[in-house]
Amino acid sequence: RDRGAWPKPKRDMVAADGQRLTLGDTTLTLYLTPGHTLGTISTLIPVKDNGKPHLAAEWGGTGFNWLRNRATYITPDRPDRFWFETYEKSASRFRDIVSKAGADIILSNHTNTDGSKKKLPALAKRKAGDTHPYVVGNESVQRFLTVADECAKAGLGRLN
Template identity: 50%
Template sequence: MNGYVVSVFSSVLLLTGIAVETNAQNAAAEAQAHVAKARAVAYRPDHDISDTFDSMCNPLKPGATQISGAPVQGPRAPRSKEPYAWWAPPAKVFDNLYYVGTSNENNQSVWAVTTSDGIILIDSAYDYTVKELITNGLKKAGLDPAQIKYVVLHHAHGDRYFGAKYLQDTYRARLIMSEADWNVITKSTDPAELKPKKDIVATDGMKLTLGDTTLTLYITPGHTPGTLSTLVPLKDGNQRHLGYLLGGRGAEMSDYGVPYFPDMATAMRTWIASIKRFHDIAQKAGADTFLSIHPQHDKTFDKLTAVRFRKPGAPHPFVNKEFIENHVTVMTECMEAQLAWLKSGSN
């Protein structure tokens, strides 16, 4: 009898092991199917989303709290605060939009939206770049930095807001961020001297109107608890376009000493839902122009060069509805792959 029980128990263990292995294999195959969908739209010479694909479509390291990028090949130098490492010239992109962010290597976009009643900045980059890139950059572009009225801070990471206190103190610019991310700043381990005073709290669907221009802000959690994403009206001669700016890239469960979500799976599911929701809103609104918070994500500098050499009557290099669609596909399919890898035990 005892032998029979042992035999049955062993059979159950064997079958359980086979089932677990089968489920893991199925999940791994599911992950690869999602990766294939992302890969299919991630690259062509004039349509490059490869940086996002490489950063998002790799299994997470054990214990990872964020999707932090592609595996590093060899040693990586620390980010330098010296101007040679981050300086970039200002660039006019549309009649009412300028790029005043960092170089491709430093990888921090800042956009200036000009209106009939002043300037709205989209993010502020770092404390050590703000004077040269924003104050002096706007002047070089023929604009007056004293006309900065609002700064939309898309999430509570230093690359978005470390320059904001200077703008708040120097130009009395109003800062806008979600309540959740204002709270992140309060709790974070970031240097206290770089934290701005809490100002305007963004709400979902909030209309930010300055003069003849209205931006629409949406709360899209997942990168941080209260990441903002924004629709930006754009002018190109007599043509009107609508910019689509997703306020983050990788899902994160914690950062800078602050927990965002209970686990990575929750962070990714939240971010996927936010991306799809913002995409649907943007699509219905007619968004046709991708604006990136990091220039490497969409090869912004290649597009800036194309704008500089654009011939009269030629299509605008930034206007491309298909790019928005494919970027959403890469982002969501790569995170679905991450979730499948979690199920398979590959993460």
């Protein structure tokens, strides 16, 4: 795609780690989780399903971008090790955050990573009384982030 065809957004705020952002009657909590990019943000989002409260954890950066776009990411100050370590620290930290917060839904910036390609059709066919396909429980949310953490550790291991 032609990135130049999209207008550059106007900056109206700079997110801070742990910042709460209220949109209508919903308050999101933003966490700085660099790794995918330096500006990656992951978010806790309170949601409801038929009036029952849940907490969604949106993992802001799934891929190891520096492996595909090396000219943009890799510098003498930011070699592969920097990116893997940064990603690993963010995944581990966000896993601890969602564990304590009790998040029971995981969302990702890529639908092939959070299961949305299967969950969205299941949601469309959902009948009254069926469980919500996105509500997976806190242990599953933690496992998702453990996988992200372990993949970064494996990448570090390959560098040695």
